[in-house]
Structures are given as C-alpha cells and as structure tokens.
Amino acid sequence: MTSQLPRRLALRGDLLDFTGMPEWATIETPAVRFRPDHWVLIEDGRIVGAQPAAQPPDESWERHDYRGRLVLPGFIDTHVHSPQIDMIASYGTELLDWLNTYTFPAEMCFANPAVAHAGAARFLDALLESGTTSAVVFPTVHKGSAEALFAGASARGMRLVTGKVLMDRNAPPSLCDDVVKAERDCVDLIERWHGVGRNSYAVTVRFAPTSTPEQLQMAGQLCAAYPTTYMQTHVAENRDEVKWVQSLFPEARSYLDVYTRAGLLYSRSVLAHGIWLDDNDRAAIRDSGAQVAHSPSSNLFLGSGLFDWNGAVQAGANVSMASDVGAGTSLSMQRTLADAYKIQALNGQRLTAWKALHSATRGAAQALGLEREIGSFDIGCTADVCVWDWARGLVAERRDQLVRDLHERVFAWLTLSDERNLVAAYVAGVKRHAADAATAAQQEVALPA
Ligand SMILES: [Zn+2]
Incomplete structure (x- = not known):
C-alpha cells in the first residue's frame, strides 16, 4: 500500500x-x-509521548x-528464513532429511534474480501482514537474495538484519560458495548495505556442518573487521546434528565451541535453537552477551526437542523469540508464543504472557542492542x-x-x-x-x- x-x-x-x-x-x-x-504520539516517525484519551492531541x-x-x-522475529515460505508445512522429516529433501531444492531457485526479488517482496509483506516489523533473516547462499531483502526492507522502512548465507560443503554444489568468493561478496554487501537506512549486515553461517573450518575462520575475521555487524547461525537444534558436528570438529569441546573457536561468539551473535546446550555453553552465551533465538514452533514441528528456557534464564543468557519459518509453521508471533508456552508446559514450567511478549518485543530489541530503536514505546x-x-x-x-x-x-x-x-x-x-x-x-x- x-x-x-x-x-x-x-x-x-x-x-x-x-x-x-x-x-x-x-x-x-x-x-x-x-x-x-x-494516544501514542508520533513525530517524524518517532515516538514522542503518550497521553490519556481524555486529553486529545490538537488539530x-x-x-x-x-x-x-x-x-x-511491532514484533521482532529473530530467526526466520525468507526462501522457506515456498516449502513451509512439508511432511515427515527431521532436521537433516528436511534440509536435503525440501529446503535445499527450494533455496536453489533463488539463484534466479527475478525469483529472489519476488520472494523477498512476498516475504517482507508476509511479515508485515503478521505484525512483524523487524527481523533477523536467513536468505540463501546467493548474494542477490540478501540484496533483494535489503532493497525490499528499505522500500518498506523495515528494520532488517540479514546477510548472504555461507556454505561451502555438505550441500548441493549449486548452493556452495567458496571462501574467497564468499568473503568478497560479504565485504561488498557490508560496504553497500550495513548501516544504510535501517539495514544491518549479519555474517550468516548456515550451521557448522556446511562450512569448512577455513570458511568459519574467514567468517570470524569478518566479524572482527566489522565489529558492528551481527552474526547469525544455528546451534544444537537436533541430536543427530550435534553428533555430526562432534565428528566433523573432534577438537571442539561442544557444538557451540566450534563457533567460539572461530571468533563467532560475541554480543551480536544470534544463535537459533540452542536446545542441546550444556551449562558451560550457557555460561559462554551469558559471558559473550549473545542470544538464543528460541524457535518453539519449529522445534515441535521437526521434533527437535524442548528448549529449557528457565535454564537459560538461570544462567543469565539472553533469549529472544523466533518463528524459524519454514520449519516453524507460521510467521505469526502469537502462534509462536503459544507454542513456546506449550513447550514450557512439557518442561513442567509456566511461561507468563509477560515473559512471552517481552521476548518478541523489548527483550529481542535489548538482545540485539537496539532497545533505543525498536521494541517499545519509549520516547525516541x-x-x-x-x-x-x-x-x-x-x-x-x-x-x-x-x-x-x-x-x-x-x-x-x-x-x-x-x-x-x-x-x-x-x-x-x-x-x-x-x-x-x-x-x-x-x-x-x-x-x-
Ligand atoms: Zn533456522
């Protein structure tokens, strides 16, 4: 409109x-x-105050x-995949099969710039239709898919964090980049889009199994060279995935430690899932100031496991809320939060409406370091x-x-x-x-x- x-x-x-x-x-x-x-009062696009209905603002x-x-x-969705609305609600698999059977084929189509452009527009409109005005997004490995999201979000004035996906192994060849070209594409995107309007770049590692140690090192060096960029990835979502990471990185203490060793764990890291973490991992997340993007609908749909939110709270780790579409089955943050409640019920815990809603608004903003920009009606x-x-x-x-x-x-x-x-x-x-x-x-x- x-x-x-x-x-x-x-x-x-x-x-x-x-x-x-x-x-x-x-x-x-x-x-x-x-x-x-x-009345909430808005001047030049910013909140300037609020007053009771009995004191109406003048003409x-x-x-x-x-x-x-x-x-x-507006809601903040801290982990969602733009190309995956093309295969949301796909039947019958757990994470690793699901990626190979449904996700990778859908993502291959985004090599075509016209598909990437239309896909980004559809996805951003779908977010707005769900009341989500800010998001941390995975596009595909294709540079153009990130570019289309940045351009689309700029046109809509939305707050967007994204970056081209890094994958250089254990994926179909047409979805693999290499260290040199990936680095060049990332630097170009960072220099053209990071901090432009309401866009931020995220160094985007799909997950440890689809990057070589060399690519992870390169990603860590990018985060160090551009310290205001974010880093997004998946961690400890599924038990078979955790075992696979163990076999690929025998030197690491844990799955999370693979990222720590590569310089990918810091205050701007957004770690999706984090179901199968231990106490040391949770302490490392707390100490780094990173956050877990809890994805309850996805975790239920793929049967990945029950996230211990209270354990994260006790450890002092930040937790924000994510739809993780297309493993999550809806962009609606209410549906996502309702699933979060049910996961905590299965854990013998009670998630209040306040804790839930906060995680998709001010809590997410705070974890992203954006509480002065989004997530509340604070003045400014x-x-x-x-x-x-x-x-x-x-x-x-x-x-x-x-x-x-x-x-x-x-x-x-x-x-x-x-x-x-x-x-x-x-x-x-x-x-x-x-x-x-x-x-x-x-x-x-x-x-x-
Ligand atoms: Zn995901």
Whole structure:
C-alpha cells in the first residue's frame, strides 16, 4: 500500500509495552506498562509521548482512532528464513532429511534474480501482514537474495538484519560458495548495505556442518573487521546434528565451541535453537552477551526437542523469540508464543504472557542492542506500531468478555489470536499494512466485470 509519513500522528488504543525485563513465572511485575485508552504520539516517525484519551492531541496531529483495540510495538522475529515460505508445512522429516529433501531444492531457485526479488517482496509483506516489523533473516547462499531483502526492507522502512548465507560443503554444489568468493561478496554487501537506512549486515553461517573450518575462520575475521555487524547461525537444534558436528570438529569441546573457536561468539551473535546446550555453553552465551533465538514452533514441528528456557534464564543468557519459518509453521508471533508456552508446559514450567511478549518485543530489541530503536514505546524509539483486535470470532470474543485481569486477558489473546487479528501495521510512523484495505482490495477484485 502507498502511504506517506505524516509529520505528526496520534494513534488511540490500549497501549501495552515493557519498561524492563519481566521475571520468570511472575505475573505481578513492574516491567509491564499498560495504558488503556491512550494516544501514542508520533513525530517524524518517532515516538514522542503518550497521553490519556481524555486529553486529545490538537488539530496539528493526524489522528487515527483505534479505541478498544490493543496497540503493541511491532514484533521482532529473530530467526526466520525468507526462501522457506515456498516449502513451509512439508511432511515427515527431521532436521537433516528436511534440509536435503525440501529446503535445499527450494533455496536453489533463488539463484534466479527475478525469483529472489519476488520472494523477498512476498516475504517482507508476509511479515508485515503478521505484525512483524523487524527481523533477523536467513536468505540463501546467493548474494542477490540478501540484496533483494535489503532493497525490499528499505522500500518498506523495515528494520532488517540479514546477510548472504555461507556454505561451502555438505550441500548441493549449486548452493556452495567458496571462501574467497564468499568473503568478497560479504565485504561488498557490508560496504553497500550495513548501516544504510535501517539495514544491518549479519555474517550468516548456515550451521557448522556446511562450512569448512577455513570458511568459519574467514567468517570470524569478518566479524572482527566489522565489529558492528551481527552474526547469525544455528546451534544444537537436533541430536543427530550435534553428533555430526562432534565428528566433523573432534577438537571442539561442544557444538557451540566450534563457533567460539572461530571468533563467532560475541554480543551480536544470534544463535537459533540452542536446545542441546550444556551449562558451560550457557555460561559462554551469558559471558559473550549473545542470544538464543528460541524457535518453539519449529522445534515441535521437526521434533527437535524442548528448549529449557528457565535454564537459560538461570544462567543469565539472553533469549529472544523466533518463528524459524519454514520449519516453524507460521510467521505469526502469537502462534509462536503459544507454542513456546506449550513447550514450557512439557518442561513442567509456566511461561507468563509477560515473559512471552517481552521476548518478541523489548527483550529481542535489548538482545540485539537496539532497545533505543525498536521494541517499545519509549520516547525516541522509531514508531513501529501494530494495532490488534483483542478478539476475533465467537470463541475468542466470549473468552475476552470473561477475563478477570490484564494478564489473563493478554494470555488469552496470545493463545487465541494470530495475524487475522491485525488491524494496522505502522513502520516508522507510516501505515504499511491495513487489514481493512486488504479486505477492500479483495472485494474489489471479486466484483463481476
Ligand atoms: Zn533456522
């Protein structure tokens, strides 16, 4: 949709965000900031304040009235694969078979620049349609796939962290690069896109088995040479994968240690999964300031295992929330968080709505070092704001009528809602997605000629 940035914009609704980190399994916490029926004020794309509905902003503000609806910071998805919406919901395999059978063939198509371009646009629109305004993304090994994402995110004003995937072994030849060419492509992408607009580069190691030790060393050197870039990879997702890494890197103490030895573990490292880590690994993550991108829907779908979130909390390791589409089965962060709750239930733990929601907003922003830009309604943050219906459909509407307190209401919302509850998504103060506009456009198409 085409929208322009109004200089002064005010959105009215029930504002919910966090001012700090909610404790594990604690419902009463000062970290929750709920301001029912307030205006959030946006000037030149940034949050400048909030005030009660009884004090409406004057005529100099463009006012959008969403009273009775939930207003949240845009979601942050810290691990998701853009090409994999082409093979999401594929049947019958665990991680290593799943990669060979479904993922690699889908990723090969992205060698074609037209496919990469269209795929990036579809993927970014799908994120916005789910209320996700910032993401840490794996494209494919092809330089053009990263380029298409950077260009697409720039056009939409979205906060994006991505980089071309590094793979130089144990993958089909057409998906393999080599150390020299990969380094040249990374440097070129970093110099042209990193820090440009809202883009950041991530040195992107698919996972230890698909990179030679030489490529991992090169990746570590890139991180050292460009210390403001991120690093993203997978770690300890599946037991067969862990055994494979052990056999490929017998000198390493653990799977995570392969990355540590290559200089890939630091505060900007985003490590997907981290299910099969030990205490030493968790301590190393804490000491480095890196984060685990917990991917509950994916872990359930591929049968990878049950992430010990509380163990990570006890160890002091950062945890953020990720859809990991296409092993995850939805870009919706509510569905992802509802799956996270179920994983903790199987672990004998209780995940509060606060801990869950925080991990997909302020918590993720903090782990990425971006808490001054995204994840909350703090003054000065970029105005990535989503408006949601509290309830859609008879079941959710009934449940919403009967809630007794705010936590119960938000927990029921997280459990029962999805992208269909999204009313509008604003990115840096510009309305980029509106459910009503989409519906109207569909109706228009459906009209007889
Ligand atoms: Zn993944």
